[in-house]
Amino acid sequence: MNDMTPPKDERAVALKGLGASRKRVEDVRFTQGKGNYVDDLKLPGMLFGDFVRSPYAHARIKSINSEKAKALPGVVAVLTAADLAPLNLHWMPTLAGDVQMVLADGKVLFQGQEVAFVVANDRYVAADAVELVEVEYEELPVVVDPFKAQAPDAPVLREDLAGKTSGAHGPRRHHNHIFTWEQGDRDATEKVLSSADVVAEEMVYYHRTHPCPLETCGCVASMDKVNGKLTVHGTFQAPHAVRTVASLISGIAEHNIRIISPDIGGGFGNKVGVYPGYICAIVASIVTGKPVKWIEDRMENLMATAFARDYWMKGRISATKDGRITGLSCHVTADHGAFDACADPTKFPAGFFNICTGSYDIPVAHLAVDGVYTNKAPGGVAYRCSFRVTEAAYFIERMIEVLAIKLGMDAAELRTKNFIRKDQFPYQSALGWEYDSGDYHTAWDKALKAVDYAGLRREQADRIADFKAGKTRKLLGIGLTHFTEIVGAGPVKNCDILGLGMFDSCEIRIHPTGSAIARLGTISQGQGHATTFAQILASEIGLPADDITVEEGDTDTAPYGLGTYGSRSTPVAGAATAMAGRKIRAKAQMIAAYLLEVHDDDVEWDIDRFVVKGAPERFKTMKEIAFAAYNQAIPGLEPGLEAVSYYDPPNMTYPFGAYICVMEIDVDTGEHKVRQFYALDDCGTRINPMIIEGQVHGGATEGYAIAMGQEIAYDEIGNVKTGTLMDFFLPTAWETPHYTTDFTVTPSPHHPIGAKGVGESPNVGSVPAFSNAVHDAFRAFGLTQSHMPHDHWRIWKVAHDLGLHG
Amino acid sequence: MSKMHITLTVNGKQEELLAEPRELLIHVLRERLSITGPHIGCETSHCGACTVDMNGKSVKSCTVLAAQANGAEITTIEGLGTPDSLHVLQTMFREHHGLQCGFCTPGMITRAYRLLQENPDPSEEEIRYAMAGNLCRCTGYQNIVKAIMAAASELNAVKEAAQ
Numbered sequence A: 001m002n003d004m005t006p007p008k009d010e011r012a013v014a015l016k017g018l019g020a021s022r023k024r025v026e027d028v029r030f031t032q033g034k035g036n037y038v039d040d041l042k043l044p045g046m047l048f049g050d051f052v053r054s055p056y057a058h059a060r061i062k063s064i065n066s067e068k069a070k071a072l073p074g075v076v077a078v079l080t081a082a083d084l085a086p087l088n089l090h091w092m093p094t095l096a097g098d099v100q101m102v103l104a105d106g107k108v109l110f111q112g113q114e115v116a117f118v119v120a121n122d123r124y125v126a127a128d129a130v131e132l133v134e135v136e137y138e139e140l141p142v143v144v145d146p147f148k149a150q151a152p153d154a155p156v157l158r159e160d161l162a163g164k165t166s167g168a169h170g171p172r173r174h175h176n177h178i179f180t181w182e183q184g185d186r187d188a189t190e191k192v193l194s195s196a197d198v199v200a201e202e203m204v205y206y207h208r209t210h211p212c213p214l215e216t217c218g219c220v221a222s223m224d225k226v227n228g229k230l231t232v233h234g235t236f237q238a239p240h241a242v243r244t245v246a247s248l249i250s251g252i253a254e255h256n257i258r259i260i261s262p263d264i265g266g267g268f269g270n271k272v273g274v275y276p277g278y279i280c281a282i283v284a285s286i287v288t289g290k291p292v293k294w295i296e297d298r299m300e301n302l303m304a305t306a307f308a309r310d311y312w313m314k315g316r317i318s319a320t321k322d323g324r325i326t327g328l329s330c331h332v333t334a335d336h337g338a339f340d341a342c343a344d345p346t347k348f349p350a351g352f353f354n355i356c357t358g359s360y361d362i363p364v365a366h367l368a369v370d371g372v373y374t375n376k377a378p379g380g381v382a383y384r385c386s387f388r389v390t391e392a393a394y395f396i397e398r399m400i401e402v403l404a405i406k407l408g409m410d411a412a413e414l415r416t417k418n419f420i421r422k423d424q425f426p427y428q429s430a431l432g433w434e435y436d437s438g439d440y441h442t443a444w445d446k447a448l449k450a451v452d453y454a455g456l457r458r459e460q461a462d463r464i465a466d467f468k469a470g471k472t473r474k475l476l477g478i479g480l481t482h483f484t485e486i487v488g489a490g491p492v493k494n495c496d497i498l499g500l501g502m503f504d505s506c507e508i509r510i511h512p513t514g515s516a517i518a519r520l521g522t523i524s525q526g527q528g529h530a531t532t533f534a535q536i537l538a539s540e541i542g543l544p545a546d547d548i549t550v551e552e553g554d555t556d557t558a559p560y561g562l563g564t565y566g567s568r569s570t571p572v573a574g575a576a577t578a579m580a581g582r583k584i585r586a587k588a589q590m591i592a593a594y595l596l597e598v599h600d601d602d603v604e605w606d607i608d609r610f611v612v613k614g615a616p617e618r619f620k621t622m623k624e625i626a627f628a629a630y631n632q633a634i635p636g637l638e639p640g641l642e643a644v645s646y647y648d649p650p651n652m653t654y655p656f657g658a659y660i661c662v663m664e665i666d667v668d669t670g671e672h673k674v675r676q677f678y679a680l681d682d683c684g685t686r687i688n689p690m691i692i693e694g695q696v697h698g699g700a701t702e703g704y705a706i707a708m709g710q711e712i713a714y715d716e717i718g719n720v721k722t723g724t725l726m727d728f729f730l731p732t733a734w735e736t737p738h739y740t741t742d743f744t745v746t747p748s749p750h751h752p753i754g755a756k757g758v759g760e761s762p763n764v765g766s767v768p769a770f771s772n773a774v775h776d777a778f779r780a781f782g783l784t785q786s787h788m789p790h791d792h793w794r795i796w797k798v799a800h801d802l803g804l805h806g
Numbered sequence B: 001m002s003k004m005h006i007t008l009t010v011n012g013k014q015e016e017l018l019a020e021p022r023e024l025l026i027h028v029l030r031e032r033l034s035i036t037g038p039h040i041g042c043e044t045s046h047c048g049a050c051t052v053d054m055n056g057k058s059v060k061s062c063t064v065l066a067a068q069a070n071g072a073e074i075t076t077i078e079g080l081g082t083p084d085s086l087h088v089l090q091t092m093f094r095e096h097h098g099l100q101c102g103f104c105t106p107g108m109i110t111r112a113y114r115l116l117q118e119n120p121d122p123s124e125e126e127i128r129y130a131m132a133g134n135l136c137r138c139t140g141y142q143n144i145v146k147a148i149m150a151a152a153s154e155l156n157a158v159k160e161a162a163q
């Protein structure tokens, strides 16, 4: 080091690497209205597609007459299943090993199902033409209840599966049954449960809801007949997987398909699946030779693409008299709708629901999940969660509360007593996972202290006394949650989607002047990848984050990867980024040693340069090394400075957190007010604290919506009752609570930089925190379980049924 | 359908076009004028992604017919600042991490711009109330509120210094 060299910490800060609350690079264009979302795209001669959808939940199609529609000036084509059948595209494979109709083939199975696809030169004309297509239906009996769907005489929904006694996930025992998935030890669990001191039993329902990103799904398909190349711009959370699937089902060679995910206006799981709209737009473009745009409207989005949850979870949990948990059993009835279109890794038809032992050391457990068909929309996506982890966290965090009631014990104390201890990690769970790291007691104690838990309980006791004395009509609920997630799918040995291993990738090119471009197999939908991945790299290769461009989403340029969902970007692609950076550094070391005329081992890394060991005044900065890589002939080394890494994680990561919600509830109106919401997250190494905090705010707000009002509801004949934003609750700034965020740091031992991922933790953790607050408010009056969403009416009803209205 | 002759001033520029009587302002802006800052999130006036400023008022342009906007003065996100001279709100939204996917952002900022004209020194509660017509699915609003408060104090400081 010479006099001109700034001190280490100054140089580190200048890089804006790991740990910096770096401002987001994406924001410059977004704040100026210069984002590039799919509906912004306009190609010459572009046509518009729109769907004729079924008004019925279950009906046979007797005829489709599109003559009037075709006669409307501006209409170019009307596609039906009969048009797609010769191409074998009237059905498509789902991500869950089932098949789904692209356009209704003989019958419809849910309200809003795609029946015909109209293509016109203007979106108004397309909408007019939709009205002119005449479809004659014959109504069939409808089943919306997954329990009734399993009755021996229940209507047969999937006639295409007649006689098939087994599906993608094993035997089917009924015509509306999809699969049974079992984990753990049934006999051992039953034995423990039947001889336990205390057993608490409850049915916990996690209702059907929807990710509802502000931008709906859509695409622009463009078949270039001259070059034989198909380009599809679309709202895809997994562009490479879409390319492979598109190639497999269309027969177009994969190199002739280019999938581009432009800026995406939020995904939250909604944009993982492959929808009929994409297929129809592609076919229409092939047929017409023109680009075809399809953008669903909000009602179509809520009715037809990607519902989430809808899990009926029957639990039994046992404990000793003093509150040590001894066993857990769970049976889930999973309502998958008309087609099994869950976006789960192939071997996990119920996702990672077997994380349902949560943060607790439960010696023995058993889980069985039954998937069932009903006359509802397909989906079952991971709405801001890693494959059914939200359902699992909600289940166990409700069961803990129910057990606490049964034991007459404080729910915080019950948790403390049963947490997996720090020294037990890596921890083998009874349902098959190896938790990588955790320090639950430290996080929990920090959280309880931060909210003055003992003080809150005293206040609550006073409130109950006042309520009973007629001095107030408001109750106080304290909602506790300690969640453990499993994210970062995942090891290729057990995680794949349609046979594609769930690794991810990063390719880096260093330019001669010391700036760089990194391309990844993932795609941001607001998570700020262009900002954070550059930070990971800045710390690894010693070039300022501001000089590193991050590019994602174009399958012609980005390396293959499985995309962004399930909080897998940081655990998997983030790791690939660090590893590719390390390859760059390894080569840079050789270049530096050559330039400094010493042996490779005689130089060491120092923030942004290699220095000669013991002679710090002799060094080469990464910038100098980058230039040398392109202008010097170095014996034994190829010119250039590039690297690519495909990272197959050895394990998943297990972020965790402690959330506490304090809620005031008006017994007479059912209204609530969140007085305090404290969220402590441990996501391992923190890359960008500002972005982490933003993710927590956003995820907790989605959780707030889900717990307190948001649902996709059906009436008994299968009409969607919540198909617009009038009925489907999205909280505004007015209702949304204020959040206090906090953290502990327990790095993942197997991740190159120790990061675990955070995007989904707040959704996973906040739903039980809000729901438990509602339950807790009424605990003293005898409530053990009431189903979400806890809208005003339902809370009022709880109070009413408990006799609190006098 | 016979078309209507419509003139508009959009971001200071005079525009003249033919539109169907049923055509919505958002579609005229996005499809005919290629002003794609305002977005479509619902087309039912719930989400606010399409918010623009029309004759000094915030409107949801998915619920205004182009014909109703005839002769109007319209400002969209594209008209609030330039790359070299951003509006304070644009700077503060970035500074305080008031956006994630960015889809709500043009409508949000355009609405906040009008709010600060109507109430230059709003409280947190007033901001939350006045912004309730604009939905955001990503941020949980906390940093949006922060950004608007920061913009308000910055604008007020500039005003004070000028006096």
Ligand code: FES
Pocket: B039, B040, B041, B042, B043, B044, B045, B046, B047, B048, B049, B050, B051, B060, B061, B062, B063
């Ligand atoms: S698109 Fe206009 S309010 Fe939603």
Ligand code: FES
Pocket: A214, A265, A266, A526, B098, B099, B100, B101, B102, B103, B104, B105, B135, B136, B137, B138, B139
């Ligand atoms: S930033 Fe995504 S909707 Fe607001």
